[in-house]
Amino acid sequence: MKITCLEKYKGKTYQVDFDNDETYFWHFDIICDFHLKEDMEIPPSAVDEIIFANDFRKAKERALYLLDYRDYSYTELFEKLEKNYDDDICYKVMERMVELGTIDDRRYAERMARHYCEVKKFGYYRAFNEMRNKGIPKDIIEETLGEYEDTVYERLFELINKKYYRYLESDKGVKKVKNALVRYGYSYDDVNAVLNEVLNELDD
Secondary structure, three states: OEEEEEEEEEOOEEEEEEOOOOEEEEEHHHHHHOOOOOOOEOOHHHHHHHHHHHHHHHHHHHHHHHHHHOOOOHHHHHHHHOOOOOHHHHHHHHHHHHHHOOOOHHHHHHHHHHHHHHHOOOOHHHHHHHHHHOOOOHHHHHHHHHHHHHHHHHHHHHHHHHHHHHHOOOHHHHHHHHHHHHHOOOOHHHHHHHHHHHHHHHHO
């Protein structure tokens, strides 16, 4: 294959035409890395290598762009990339992101656990499901959420006092509060234990 035309297309993208009527659009960095120029003969295997390098560059830039706005788990970012790139490209990009430290599932999980437990006041089950939906591995979720086991009652008391205290004057209201707290991700045992303590204080 012979390059018949190599010219600037737009920005740092160049149009590369071959004598077999194939046309590619490659970044200037790729042009320089492979020392491409007009009338250059390139074997098909080398063209495939250049295509891979150009796609890898675009996918890497896309990953870094996404990570500028928020953290992603490995799985989340991979799924974003695979919408536009082949798996081998995605795996190579993800490997690079891990090397750079921009993807760290444990660090991401710690931030998510803190957000869901300390800010949202979720219980274990709700926090676990939310984090699993973010693509965080199960073992890392369990480890990070384990740090909040000692604050379960504290979070429940806070939720009840801030949002549900006024509903505790009737049996119907107590039932609604129980259901709401279970939806927050707390176990029935923990909910009942804390509610019994609060209700005992009300009776006093």
